[in-house]
Every structure is written in structure tokens, then in C-alpha cells.
Amino acid sequence: MKAEVLAFFDRVRPAIDACLDTLLPAESASPEQIHRAMRYSIFAGGKRLRPALCVAGYSIFQNDPAPILPIASAIEMVHTYSLIHDDLPAMDNDDFRRGKPSSHKQFGEATAILAGDALLTLAFEVMSTCRGFDNKALLRATGELARCLGTRNGMIAGQVLDLEAEGRSREQSDVEAIHSAKTGALLSTSVWIGGFLGGASEAECRLILDYGRRIGLAFQIVDDMLDETSTITALGKTAGLDRKHRKATYPSILGLDESRRMVRELTQQARVCVKPLGDRGATLIEIAGYLETRGR
Amino acid sequence: MKAEVLAFFDRVRPAIDACLDTLLPAESASPEQIHRAMRYSIFAGGKRLRPALCVAGYSIFQNDPAPILPIASAIEMVHTYSLIHDDLPAMDNDDFRRGKPSSHKQFGEATAILAGDALLTLAFEVMSTCRGFDNKALLRATGELARCLGTRNGMIAGQVLDLEAEGRSREQSDVEAIHSAKTGALLSTSVWIGGFLGGASEAECRLILDYGRRIGLAFQIVDDMLDETSTITALGKTAGLDRKHRKATYPSILGLDESRRMVRELTQQARVCVKPLGDRGATLIEIAGYLETRGR
Numbered sequence: 001m002k003a004e005v006l007a008f009f010d011r012v013r014p015a016i017d018a019c020l021d022t023l024l025p026a027e028s029a030s031p032e033q034i035h036r037a038m039r040y041s042i043f044a045g046g047k048r049l050r051p052a053l054c055v056a057g058y059s060i061f062q063n064d065p066a067p068i069l070p071i072a073s074a075i076e077m078v079h080t081y082s083l084i085h086d087d088l089p090a091m092d093n094d095d096f097r098r099g100k101p102s103s104h105k106q107f108g109e110a111t112a113i114l115a116g117d118a119l120l121t122l123a124f125e126v127m128s129t130c131r132g133f134d135n136k137a138l139l140r141a142t143g144e145l146a147r148c149l150g151t152r153n154g155m156i157a158g159q160v161l162d163l164e165a166e167g168r169s170r171e172q173s174d175v176e177a178i179h180s181a182k183t184g185a186l187l188s189t190s191v192w193i194g195g196f197l198g199g200a201s202e203a204e205c206r207l208i209l210d211y212g213r214r215i216g217l218a219f220q221i222v223d224d225m226l227d228e229t230s231t232i233t234a235l236g237k238t239a240g241l242d243r244k245h246r247k248a249t250y251p252s253i254l255g256l257d258e259s260r261r262m263v264r265e266l267t268q269q270a271r272v273c274v275k276p277l278g279d280r281g282a283t284l285i286e287i288a289g290y291l292e293t294r295g296r
Numbered sequence: 297m298k299a300e301v302l303a304f305f306d307r308v309r310p311a312i313d314a315c316l317d318t319l320l321p322a323e324s325a326s327p328e329q330i331h332r333a334m335r336y337s338i339f340a341g342g343k344r345l346r347p348a349l350c351v352a353g354y355s356i357f358q359n360d361p362a363p364i365l366p367i368a369s370a371i372e373m374v375h376t377y378s379l380i381h382d383d384l385p386a387m388d389n390d391d392f393r394r395g396k397p398s399s400h401k402q403f404g405e406a407t408a409i410l411a412g413d414a415l416l417t418l419a420f421e422v423m424s425t426c427r428g429f430d431n432k433a434l435l436r437a438t439g440e441l442a443r444c445l446g447t448r449n450g451m452i453a454g455q456v457l458d459l460e461a462e463g464r465s466r467e468q469s470d471v472e473a474i475h476s477a478k479t480g481a482l483l484s485t486s487v488w489i490g491g492f493l494g495g496a497s498e499a500e501c502r503l504i505l506d507y508g509r510r511i512g513l514a515f516q517i518v519d520d521m522l523d524e525t526s527t528i529t530a531l532g533k534t535a536g537l538d539r540k541h542r543k544a545t546y547p548s549i550l551g552l553d554e555s556r557r558m559v560r561e562l563t564q565q566a567r568v569c570v571k572p573l574g575d576r577g578a579t580l581i582e583i584a585g586y587l588e589t590r591g592r
Contacts, residue, residue, distance in 0.1 A: 025447060025448060029447075029448070030453075030457075031447065031453055031456040031457055031460065033456060033460070034447050034452065034453070034456045035447060038447070085409060085410075085413060088406075088409065090404070090405035090406045090409060091406050091409070108386070109386035110384075110386045110387050110459055111456070113381060113384065113386060113387070113409065114381075114452050114455060114456060116413075117377075117381060117412075117413075117416065117452055118446060118447045118452045120413065120416060120417065121416065121442050121445045121446050121450075121452065122442070122446055122447075124420045124438065124442040125439055125442035125443055125446060127424075128423075128424065128435045128436075128438040128439040128442060129435070129439040135431035135432045135434075135435055136431045138431075138435060139424045139425070139431055139434060139435060139438075140424075142420065142424040142435075142438065143421055143424040143425040146417050146418070146420040146421035146424060147421055149417045150414060150417050150418055150421060151321060151325075151327065151330050151331060151334070151414045151418070152321060152325070154417075156330065156410050156413055156414045156417065157326070157327055157330070159410060160327040160329060160330045160407070160410060161326075161327055163406055164327065164329070
């Protein structure tokens, strides 16, 4: 099963990379510095999990993934924007990302802020000018992407709550609210957009979204656990920062064993969500299992 | 003529403010801090020039401005995002905006960065979920808004070029490239979006865009001149900063007299652009004249 999901990622990753390469302005295009910075972070070796989820959702209903690739690439752009801004000195102040200096260390703060802004902006340009979809559906997908990035239970809400929670005591429900907004919203919307634009019925869309919420939370708990237990070499970014910043994490509240149990349970729930899709949901089931055991 | 354009602004401003008030989450909505910051900058006493241009463009073809108000409000959101990020310490490092502490002075850098991100994101949510327009047209307007904010001759390109040009010698063509990207692109797109969604033909759209480009450049030259000649009280932000930062400005290259002559010429050209629209273009002509003499 793991071999199959790795093969899926190995197929999707170069397709997404090629699409991103056509969508991003060349480094030689003026102003060169901003395009260099955008490409530096986009091609920093990301796993392309969110675009892969989008493609997987689409592929439940469609054989040829080509039409969804620009949409999946736009999703990777907004993910990368969030990483660049999160790393800034005023935010998490992280000097490393994916084993390389973070954007502001490499290009300076001004360029890093603008590179994040530019990737967010380009993502919406790509979404709204994408061909091959019904206009109404494309507008809805664009609106849902914006919503999941926003301040009402979206990514920015998660980032704000996360910064506010630093150093404070908090409960499991607080951590869950932070995680579901900060990571879960984009992850679940990624797979939802794929399914929705692939032609899922409203009922199928709901199943896919429920699946996405569960793997999204499981993903973040695993992330927290890896931050506790990994080294900078394995993680590609500074390890142990959550503890140092007294971040709100699952291991800090529940301990590693209970966190691990929650990941298992959420993964199992995610599998159950997409079971009604039958064989077509196999890739989503495999991805859930893969995310459960990543980093081990 | 000036009285008429002031009356137009006086009608549009409260309508835009009321629309923004419904579109922005309440300050009491969690996370409160980010919503406070978004509202602080949005309701800081902006003149609503860009939304007014959007409404003016729309009103050439439509009697009831109500449908365009959310779109015009989204345009004000992206304008405000750009001001918040421009003021950041890593960028122009300006502590005042519209006579009040800038966002990062009031809320801290992290919240200011996120408030800018959130306004940009919300603008695209509003654009793509707006009712009352043809889906294809709405997608095109959304795409054009994103494009004019981006790195290819858009607002971010202008900001990058502006930062790069600080302290360097440069020519009129450099300054024009900076200004047309940094300010002109959004100003001209604002009026274009209004006209386009109002139902302008392709030929009429071109006239409106040409008009917008000319008043956009004139607007920025006037801005440069005001920075040279005003006080902080009149300007609402720190005056003389362009000179201090050795910014690329028209007065620094051409002198005040020649800058003033260019503003007159561009304003006249703008008037000629919309002349073929007949009486329907009267408001645009009045706005051009108003912008020429603002601050005097």
C-alpha cells in the first residue's frame, strides 16, 4: 500500500513542478529579485502534499489529471506564501525551511514579505483564469480557497491563535481549534476542490471534506510529534522550536503516546469517510495511511 | 465642477463604508485582534478614491450602483493591504498613516503582516462570491484584479522596483515604470472593472483603461509633489520621506514646475480618452480635474 501511494506522489510531483514552472514568471523577468524569491521557496523541495490531495480528489471522478494541475499548483502557491510569512522574524522567526535558509534569510525581509504577497496574489490569478471548468464551479472553488485562508476558522485565524497561545496554558480544544484552522482548513479544502471540480455530488463533496478534516488534524499532530522527536537534519527546519516557543501542541498537552493514538483514530475515521466512494477512493485511503506513518 | 465631484464622493463614501462594514468580520468575532487590525486600517479615513473610480466606471452604464459596491469594497481592501505592508519596518518603515499610528505601530508587526494578508485574501473571497454578475465576467474581473496587484507590471512589481531604486540615480522612464506599476495599475484597473462589469464594450473598456492609466500617473506625480511640499498635518503621514529615503520621484528628477506641467497634460489626455463616451463620461472627467488640483 505504501508503495502505491509513493508511486502516486512520484507521478504527481513532477507534473505539479512542471506546471508551477510554467505559471511562475522566469527568474530573468523583471523585477528579477522577486521572481527569484518566489521560485526559491516554491522549488525548495516541498512534498506537494496539498496539490497531490487535490489531484487525488479530482482523480476519483476523472481519468486525465491535466485540467486540475493549475488549480493544484495555485494551492501549492498559497501554502508556500504561508510558510514564507510564518517564518518571518515578527512571526515564528525561523531561519531554516526544508533544509535551506528561509526566504527572509536569503533575500531580506522586504523581499520575503513581497514574495509571500506575490504568491498569494498569483494563486488567485491562476484560479480565476484557469480554463476547462464551468465558470460557476471555478468561482465557487476560488471563493472556498479564499475562505479557507482567511480569518474565520481559516489559515490566518490559526496563525493568530497560534501566536496568541504561545507561552500560555491551554486545553485540548484550543489546540484543536488552532490546528484545524492553521493546517486543516487548507488541507481539507485542497482535496475538496479536487473532488468538487472533478464533478463530485454534494454528498460526495461532504464525504471528501470530512476525510480532509480528519487527515488534516492527524497531519498536524504528526507534525507536532516530529518537532518533538526529530533533529534538524531529518526535519529540514529547526527542531524543538515548538517547545522553545511554548507553542500549543498535542504532545505538550496529551503526551506522545496519546497523540499517537489520536492519529491512529483520525486516520481510521478518514478511511471510513471515503469508503462509500468504493474503489475510486483507494488513493485517498492510501494517502491517509501514508500520512499516519510519515517520518517513521 | 469641483462641487459636483465632491458631491459624488460624498454619496459614494458612505455607501462604500457601509458595504465594508458588512463585509469585514465584526471586532467581536474571534480572533478579535486580527479583525480589530483589519477594521482599524480600513476605517482610518481613506478617501475611497479607488472604489469611487470603480463606481464611476460602473455608473457610466448602470443607474443603480448597489451591485458594484462589494466589488468596489474589495478594491479598497487590496489598497489597504498594500498600505499596511508598505508601512512595515522592513519596507518604507513609516510610523504614521492618515494621521494615525500605522498598523504595526498600533498592533505589532506580526498582526500588521497578517492583517494585510487577511484583507488581500478577503478581497478575493468577496470578488469570487459576489452576486448579480455574469460568472464569466466576474472571473475575468477577479483575474484582472489579481494581475494588477502582481509582479508583472503590477503593484508588487512597483514596490520592488521602488525599494531597489532607493538612493540610486535613475531616469524619468524608471520613475514612470515604478509609478505605473505601483499606483497606476490598481487605479486604472479599478475604473476598468467598474466599466467592464457595468457592461462596457471592448472598445469602451479600452478608453476607460487609457483614462485610468493617465489619471493614475497624474495621481502619483501629485502625491510626490505633496510629499515634497506638505507638512505631516496636511498629509496625515510623515512628509518629506521620499527625499529622506532618496526615493525615485518626479519632482526629484523633473523639478516641481515640470511635474506640475505633466500633471496638467496627463489630466487633459485623460479627458480626451473618455470624451467619446459623451455625457455618460462626465463624472470621470470631473474626477480627473479634481485629482489634478487635490491638496491645493
